[in-house]
Amino acid sequence: MKRTSRRRWAALATGVVVLLAVVLSISVMSLGASGPGRPGAGGSGAPSASPSATVSGSPTAVPPVSVPAAGTAPVAGTTAPGQPPSSAPVSAQLAAAQQRLATMTPEQKVGQVLMVSSPVTGADAAALTALTSYHVGNVFLKGRGYDGTAAVAGVVASLKAQVSAQSTAGVSQFIATDQEGGMVQIMNGPGFSAMPAAIDQGALDPVQLRADARLWGSQLAGAGINVNFAPVLDTVPSAGFAPANAPIGHFGRQYGFTPEAVSAHGTAFANGMADGGVAAVAKHFPGLGRVTANTDTSSGVVDGTTVRNDPFIAPFRDAVRSGVRWMMISNADYPAIDPARMAPFSSVIMDGMVRGDLGFSGIIVSDDICDAVQLSPVAPRDRGAGFIAAGGTMALCTNQTILPQLYHGMLDRQAADPAFAAMVDAAALKVLEVKAESGLLPR
Numbered sequence: 530m531k532r533t534s535r536r537r538w539a540a541l542a543t544g545v546v547v548l549l550a551v552v553l554s555i556s557v558m559s560l561g562a563s564g565p566g567r568p569g570a571g572g573s574g575a576p577s578a579s580p581s582a583t584v585s586g587s588p589t590a591v592p593p594v595s596v597p598a599a600g601t602a603p604v605a606g607t608t609a610p611g612q613p614p615s616s617a618p619v620s621a622q623l624a625a626a627q628q629r630l631a632t633m634t635p636e637q638k639v640g641q642v643l644m645v646s647s648p649v650t651g652a653d654a655a656a657l658t659a660l661t662s663y664h665v666g667n668v669f670l671k672g673r674g675y676d677g678t679a680a681v682a683g684v685v686a687s688l689k690a691q692v693s694a695q696s697t698a699g700v701s702q703f704i705a706t707d708q709e710g711g712m713v714q715i716m717n718g719p720g721f722s723a724m725p726a727a728i729d730q731g732a733l734d735p736v737q738l739r740a741d742a743r744l745w746g747s748q749l750a751g752a753g754i755n756v757n758f759a760p761v762l763d764t765v766p767s768a769g770f771a772p773a774n775a776p777i778g779h780f781g782r783q784y785g786f787t788p789e790a791v792s793a794h795g796t797a798f799a800n801g802m803a804d805g806g807v808a809a810v811a812k813h814f815p816g817l818g819r820v821t822a823n824t825d826t827s828s829g830v831v832d833g834t835t836v837r838n839d840p841f842i843a844p845f846r847d848a849v850r851s852g853v854r855w856m857m858i859s860n861a862d863y864p865a866i867d868p869a870r871m872a873p874f875s876s877v878i879m880d881g882m883v884r885g886d887l888g889f890s891g892i893i894v895s896d897d898i899c900d901a902v903q904l905s906p907v908a909p910r911d912r913g914a915g916f917i918a919a920g921g922t923m924a925l926c927t928n929q930t931i932l933p934q935l936y937h938g939m940l941d942r943q944a945a946d947p948a949f950a951a952m953v954d955a956a957a958l959k960v961l962e963v964k965a966e967s968g969l970l971p972r
Contacts, residue, residue, distance in 0.1 A: 621965075622962050622965035622966050623958075623962050623965070625961075625965045625970050626958055626961035626962040626964070626965050626970070627958065629698060629700060629961050629970055629971075630954065630957055630958050630961055632698050633698045633957070634664075634698075635940065635943055635944070635950070635953075636663075636664050636940060637664045637666075637696075637697060637698050638943075638953050638954060638957040639664070639936060639939045639940050639943060639953060639957075640663060640664030640665045640666050640696075640697060640936075641664075641666040641667075641697070641700065641956075641957040641960045641961065642913075642917060642922065642923050642924060642939075642953060642956045642957055642960060643659075643663075643665045643666070643667065643913065643923065643924055643926065643932070643935065643936065643939075644665070644667035644668065644669050644703070644705065644894070644923055644924070644925045644926065645659040645660070645663075645665045645667070645668060645669070645926055645929055645932050646668070646669045646670070646671045646925075646926065646927040646928070646929060647668050647669070647670055647671070647684070647688060647929070648670075648671065648672050649670040649671060649672045649673065649674040649681065649684065649706070649715055649716065650672060650674055650676075650680075650684070651684055651687070652684065652687055652688055653929065655929030655930055655932075656668070656688075656929050657691060658929075659929055659932050659933075659936075660688065660691040660692075660696060660702075661691055661695075661696050663932065663933060663936045664696055664697060665932070665936075666697045666700055666702055666703075666960070667702055667703040667704075667705070667923065667960075668688050668702055668703070668704050668705070669705045669706065669758075669925060669927060670684070670685075670704065670705070670706045670715060670716075670754070671706075671707075671715065671927055672715065673715060673717070674715060674716050674717060674718065675717045675718045676718050676719075677717075677718035677719030677720045677721060678716075678718075678719065678720030678721060678748065678751055678752045679719070679720070680718070681716055681752040681753070681754070682751070682752045682753050685704055685752060685753030685754070686753065688702060688704065689701065689702060689704075689753070699971045700961065700964060700969065700970060700971065701964065701969035701970070701971075702969070703755060703756050703808075703960075703964070703967075703969070704753055704754050704755055704756065705754070705755075705756035705757065705758055705810075706749070706754050706756075706757060706758065707757075707758045707759065708724065708745065708749060708754075708757050708758075708759060709724070709726075709727060709758075709759040709760070709761060709782060710724030710725050710726050710727060710729075710730060710745075710759075711724070711725060711726025711727065711728075711729070711780065711781055711782070712726065712780045712781070712782075713759075713780065713782060716748075716749070716752065716754075720748055720751065720752070721748050722744065722745055722748065724745055726780070726781040726782065727760065727761055727781065727782050727783055727784050727794075727798075728781035728782070728783055728784070728785075729781070730784060730794060730798065731783070731784035731785045731790055731791075731794045733794070735793050735794055735796075735797035736797070738794055738797040738798060738801065739797040739798070739800050739801040739804070740801065741801065742797065742798045742799075742800070742801025742802050742804070742805065743801040743802075743804040743805045744801075744805065745801070745802070745805065746801060746802040746803070746804065746805020746806060746807040747805035747806060748805075749802075749805070749807050750805055750806035750807050754807060755806075755807060755808060755967060755969075756807065756808045756810060756855065757802055757807050757808070757809055757810065758810045758812060758857060759798065759802070759809060759810065759812070760784070760794075760795040760798040760799055760809060760811065760812075760848075761777060761782045761783060761784070761795070761812055761813070762784075762791055762792075762795045762811050762812065762814075762816075762844040762845050762848060763776075763777045763782075763783060763791075763812075763813055763816045763817045763818040763841075764783065764785075764786070764787065764788050764791045764816060764818045764841045764844065765777055765778040765783045765786055765818040765819075766786065766818060766819060767786055768786055771783070771786075773821050774817075774818060774819070774820065774821065775820070775821060775822055775823040775827075776813075776817050776820065776822075776823040776824065776825070777817050777818055778818070783818060784798075788840055788841055788842075788843040788844055789843075791844040792843055792844040792847040792848075795811070795844050795847075795848065796844075796847050796848055796851045799811065799848055799851060799853050800851060800852075803852070808853075808854055808855055808967065809848075809853055809855065810853070810855040810856065810857050810894065811844075811845055811848040811849075811853050811855065811856045811857070812856070812857035812859075812896070813857055813858065813859035813860075813861075813896060814842075814845050814856055814857065814858055814859060814872075814878070814882075814883060815835055815839070815841075815842055815845070815859065815863060815866065815872070815878060815882065816832070816835055816839075816841050816842065816845075816859065817832070817859050817861060818841065819832050819834050819835060819841075820832050820861055824859070824860035824861055824896070824901050824902070824903035824904075825897070825900070825901055825902065825903075826902055827902055827903065828902050828903050828905055828906070829862075829903075830860070830861045830862065830903050831861065831862045831863075831864065832861050832862070832863050833864055833865060834865065835863055835865060835866065836865045836866060837865075837866050837877075837881075837882060837886070838886075842882075842886075842887075845887060846886075846887050849887045849888060849889045853891065854891035854892060854963055854966070855891055855892045855894060855963075856883060856889055856891065856892070856893055856894070857893075857894050857895070857896055858872050858873050858878065858879060858883075858893060858894070858895055858896060858921065859872045859873075859896060860872060860873055860895075860896045860897075860898070860901050860903045860904060861903065863875075863878065866878060866882070870919070871903070871904070873895050873896070873898060873904070873912075873915070873916050873919070873921065874907075874915045874916065874918075874919050875919055876918075876919045876920050878919075879893055879919055879920035879921055880919070880920035883920075884920065891959075891963060892922045892923055892959060892960060892963050893920065893921050893922045893923070894921075894922065894923045894924075894925055895916050895921055895923070895924045895925050896925065897925050897926065897927040897928075898912045898913065898916060898924055898925065898926060898935075899912075899926040899927055899928040899931040899932065899935070900927055900928045900931075908934075908938075909931050909934040909935060909938070910934045910935065910937060910938030910941075911938055912924070912935060912938075913926075913935035913936070913938060913939045914935075914938050914939045914942045914949065917939065917949070917952055917953060917956050918949055918952055921956070922956045922959050922960060923956070923960060939953065
């Protein structure tokens with residue numbers, strides 16, 4: 530009986546010791562978690578804002594105007610939208626991008642987040658000035674060319690010759706074009722296949738379409754093109770509505786009439802382009818398949834149907850999952866998503882949906898923001914800055930003569946507003962990171 534009691538007392542004592550050890554361990558961990566440098570402790574770690582917080586601040590802090598105010602920029606040393614957490618290992622590409630960014634002037638940083646157009650038949654004086662005097666680091670070849678691969682390669686070589694330590698800190702260019710097929714095919718002639726329209730591509734088996742797109746991509750790569758503004762992932766709701774859908778269905782630019790068909794064929798096209806050595810650009814988020822007017826030629830283009838978690842967004846989500854590193858934003862207005870701003874100036878769309886909902890970490894490029902009639906209510910000098918302030922990465926200007934207004938508007942705001950300057954840095958870093966992935970940073 531005494532022996533049993535001793536055993537019970539020994540077991541009880543052991544339990545007390547264990548309990549005290551657990552309590553002590555919890556106390557130590559609690560102290561460590563609230564110490565300097567931890568998230569939420571007011572130290573140097575990442576801020577404790579909720580995942581839904583946007584770059585441009587809370588809705589009450591931003592006036593309901595067409596172009597967003599700068600709002601709250603990422604604090605130096607914290608995580609910018611679309612970038613890995615500060616505790617994550619830094620990739621070799623990101624490290625190279627950070628090193629290159631540190632060598633750049635404010636003017637060169639602004640130049641990296643701009644893309645200017647050049648005629649596909651040959652760079653004009655305005656395009657060359659943009660690349661040198663305004664440090665623009667990316668080019669879109671526009672118009673129509675019919676002289677084949679060799680002619681385009683010559684034009685690309687003349688554009689690449691503008692890269693220098695003074696113009697772009699030695700960073701090579703993204704050279705983009707519109708090669709969808711059908712009525713949207715900028716490059717033609719010897720060496721370029723005649724591509725069917727997307728609606729006809731949608732009749733192919735996705736495996737065959739990927740193989741075809743690989744060929745088309747290799748033809749572009751052979752001419753020096755490294756980015757293709759395709760595929761169109763807008764879903765037109767029906768064949769009957771297509772003729773009334775001015776920007777997409779009217780030209781047969783859609784892959785089908787359901788998100789599933791668009792996703793299967795659009796992703797096959799994007800993967801084929803990548804196989805051929807060209808980056809595909811998913812467009813036009815969050816979709817132009819339901820509008821009746823074209824933002825290029827009309828103002829007041831509104832899609833009042835599409836909502837934040839709309840089924841028609843599925844093709845864009847699937848493209849992100851397949852690995853695309855570029856996404857183009859529509860110029861339309863989506864009041865059911867953001868009643869205050871058009872898409873290219875909406876942090877709800879770019880930061881909240883593209884970065885947040887879709888988990889996209891690549892380049893968010895605008896549709897043309899220079900010639901688009903839809904944007905005529907906004908002064909050109911405010912358009913590029915408004916796009917970057919809302920979470921965009923690269924502003925596309927297809928009118929070289931308007932480009933200086935975008936450039937100076939961004940440069941002036943960068944100099945006057947540290948918050949906006951931090952946003953330019955974050956966007957330029959993203960461009961440089963994707964360029965590092967593409968082999969476009971000097972070693």
